[in-house]
Amino acid sequence: MADILKDKERVWDNRTNNFGLLPESNVELLKKEFKEVKTTSLQRLALQEPQCGFGELGVCCRMCYMGPCRIDVFDGGPKVGVCGATADTIVARNLLRETVGGAASHTEHAMDIAEVLKEVAEGKISTYMIKDEEKLRRVAQNLGIKTDGKDIKEIAKEVAEISLEDFKRLEKEPAVWIKAYTPKSSYEQLEKLGVIPHNVWRPIMNAMHRTSMGNDADPVNIMLADLQMGLVDGLGLTMATELSDVLFGTPKPIRSWANLAVIKEDYVNIAVHGHNPLLSEKIVEWAEKLNDKAKALGAKGINIVGVCCTGNEVLMRHGVPLAANEFQAELAIVTGALEAMVVDYQCVWPILSDVASCYHTKLITTMPFVKIPGATHIEYSPEKADDVAKQVIEIALEAYKQREPSRVHIPDSMEEIIAGFSVEALVEVLSKLSPEDPLKPLIDNIVNGNIFGVVAIVGCPNPKTRRLAFTERMIKGLIKNNVLVIVTGCIAHIAGQTGFLNPNKVDSFEVGDGLKQVLKALGNAAGLNSLPVAIHMGSCVDNSRIGVLLKALSEKLGLKVSDLPVVASAPELISEKAISIGTWALALGVTVHVCPPPRILGGPKVREILTKDLKTLTGGEAYVECDPELAVKGILDRIRQKRIALNLPVPEMVQI
Numbered sequence: 001m002a003d004i005l006k007d008k009e010r011v012w013d014n015r016t017n018n019f020g021l022l023p024e025s026n027v028e029l030l031k032k033e034f035k036e037v038k039t040t041s042l043q044r045l046a047l048q049e050p051q052c053g054f055g056e057l058g059v060c061c062r063m064c065y066m067g068p069c070r071i072d073v074f075d076g077g078p079k080v081g082v083c084g085a086t087a088d089t090i091v092a093r094n095l096l097r098e099t100v101g102g103a104a105s106h107t108e109h110a111m112d113i114a115e116v117l118k119e120v121a122e123g124k125i126s127t128y129m130i131k132d133e134e135k136l137r138r139v140a141q142n143l144g145i146k147t148d149g150k151d152i153k154e155i156a157k158e159v160a161e162i163s164l165e166d167f168k169r170l171e172k173e174p175a176v177w178i179k180a181y182t183p184k185s186s187y188e189q190l191e192k193l194g195v196i197p198h199n200v201w202r203p204i205m206n207a208m209h210r211t212s213m214g215n216d217a218d219p220v221n222i223m224l225a226d227l228q229m230g231l232v233d234g235l236g237l238t239m240a241t242e243l244s245d246v247l248f249g250t251p252k253p254i255r256s257w258a259n260l261a262v263i264k265e266d267y268v269n270i271a272v273h274g275h276n277p278l279l280s281e282k283i284v285e286w287a288e289k290l291n292d293k294a295k296a297l298g299a300k301g302i303n304i305v306g307v308c309c310t311g312n313e314v315l316m317r318h319g320v321p322l323a324a325n326e327f328q329a330e331l332a333i334v335t336g337a338l339e340a341m342v343v344d345y346q347c348v349w350p351i352l353s354d355v356a357s358c359y360h361t362k363l364i365t366t367m368p369f370v371k372i373p374g375a376t377h378i379e380y381s382p383e384k385a386d387d388v389a390k391q392v393i394e395i396a397l398e399a400y401k402q403r404e405p406s407r408v409h410i411p412d413s414m415e416e417i418i419a420g421f422s423v424e425a426l427v428e429v430l431s432k433l434s435p436e437d438p439l440k441p442l443i444d445n446i447v448n449g450n451i452f453g454v455v456a457i458v459g460c461p462n463p464k465t466r467r468l469a470f471t472e473r474m475i476k477g478l479i480k481n482n483v484l485v486i487v488t489g490c491i492a493h494i495a496g497q498t499g500f501l502n503p504n505k506v507d508s509f510e511v512g513d514g515l516k517q518v519l520k521a522l523g524n525a526a527g528l529n530s531l532p533v534a535i536h537m538g539s540c541v542d543n544s545r546i547g548v549l550l551k552a553l554s555e556k557l558g559l560k561v562s563d564l565p566v567v568a569s570a571p572e573l574i575s576e577k578a579i580s581i582g583t584w585a586l587a588l589g590v591t592v593h594v595c596p597p598p599r600i601l602g603g604p605k606v607r608e609i610l611t612k613d614l615k616t617l618t619g620g621e622a623y624v625e626c627d628p629e630l631a632v633k634g635i636l637d638r639i640r641q642k643r644i645a646l647n648l649p650v651p652e653m654v655q656i
Helices: 002-011 024-036 041-047 053-057 087-121 133-142 152-168 176-181 184-192 201-210 219-248 277-289 291-296 308-318 326-334 351-357 382-400 423-431 440-447 470-480 489-498 503-508 513-525 543-557 576-588 604-617 628-645
Strands: 254-258 268-274 302-307 322-324 340-343 362-365 415-419 453-457 483-487 534-536 566-570 591-594 621-624
Touching: 024 326, 087 152, 087 201, 087 219, 087 277, 087 382, 087 576, 087 604, 133 152, 133 219, 152 176, 152 219, 176 219, 176 543, 184 543, 184 576, 201 219, 219 277, 219 308, 219 543, 219 576, 219 604, 254 308, 254 322, 254 489, 268 277, 268 308, 268 326, 268 382, 277 291, 277 302, 277 308, 277 340, 277 382, 291 382, 302 308, 302 326, 308 322, 308 415, 308 489, 322 326, 322 489, 326 340, 326 351, 326 489, 340 351, 340 382, 351 362, 362 382, 415 489, 415 534, 423 440, 423 513, 423 543, 440 513, 440 543, 453 470, 453 628, 470 483, 470 489, 470 628, 483 489, 483 513, 483 628, 489 534, 503 513, 543 576, 566 576, 566 628, 576 591, 576 621, 591 628, 604 621, 621 628
Parallel strands: 268 302, 268 340, 302 322, 340 362, 453 483, 453 566, 483 534, 566 591, 591 621
Antiparallel strands: 254 415
């Protein structure tokens, strides 16, 4: 324990307000923000230091009003709470509640999309339409729905009804989406553990019940519930992604741009921020329709830019440029050239209202359960999506008249990117090399060592790790060692801004010869000079695309997911959603690297379950390392062990 804590202090010290390895453009805007707004995220973080050690270790219990109780994991202090709860009980309860928070977020997102699909199928709304009928038929077949002789709206209605039934099913039958999309070997093992849920609501209800005062005190039993909650989260991720593809189109590789420089001084700029594409799709549509109104004001037009995962959604389908990740959202406002930032839900910081109040920018909230004091609230609903989109754009046009040119500062460097690699898009590229067996080129290059392994780097940028350029350093170390890197969420923003999504920059990085050969071969097949060194697969819910790919590889090869040379990493862990996504990956059998440490270090039994015992239950393993280079070495070592077990060649690791 002491070594882990000492290790953490060695690599990350938050007590100073330095800018670390942040890009110069970010530093300029942070300084501008501090001067004009009197606050920055790094300064707010510094004011929190020292952060609560009990909270970081997960040994603070607030489940009842006899507390809060704190366990001393070292010497001399209390070893149990007032009720007798041990450190492991408290840590396990806290972790399960975090996973509930993430799973609830993703499943409600999925439910929003499923409800809209049902209304479209029933002809109750005309604001949306089914854009990918072929994807709808595939989803229906996966869910066991017969499609022969049925029209598209009949199929859509059945898909929507089965999806919504997964939220409330009373019969003790497995949730349809989990049974349909979980790799077979993983499903069988999880079924033996008794953690396959039959609906969404009951496990969430039960998790909150069992972790309240006077209930489950067995950390092992609580951790089994945590695995189940991971599966609930996977259901939400997969349903949200698949049904969004049905409604808005399945992504294909698309060119665009990244960095704050995509905000244009001579345009009316509107940022879409959050996670749900329902409204942002409409804003993109209506921006084009109302473009002439911007020109009448003297602007060149309306420029929509993406922030966070809503940004990834409209990037993949429309080429909308990526302006800012979650950490940079306030910096987008600080440019002084943003007329409006419209948000839906998740990862929307309350501070955005204070920052916007210092400029002409209008912060617009749209969801009934996401209101921020000082923001303009325009309530969204599917039937009035067009009206809301138009109103948002009208507000932005009016704000443009109030812009102060003397306060505008936009970074001058844009980075070209290629994004939108859905599983279908990847298979299409691979099929040009092997039409009859599209997965064969990928498998062959993993077998021969050109691709040493695959690492999915996901999640959000954390101010604690952002100053270390943690993600950038990890990607550089991995590609140097022939690791194929997949990125989603705000990590994809970071990759784009650094050039990792630019196919023209493959030769600018130190890339292993084998990986470079594969990227250039696949790039030529896709009509490009090369694929970029990191593959953009979408938003946070689109981690489900990685799950779909794992299922296909596992079942084709007859291997467990845990046998595959694949690792997931959340190197800048920030939200409960990352915890729930990681738990889903662990349930499938994936090794998961995280930093900062999840709040489990104070529970020795919980640590043992996640880092050791889980290997015999699902094949998954949690791995904590907060030095980027050591994290890469640890990941490479775990991939190496998987290759050895599969009798695959194991090349020497290149110096990181």
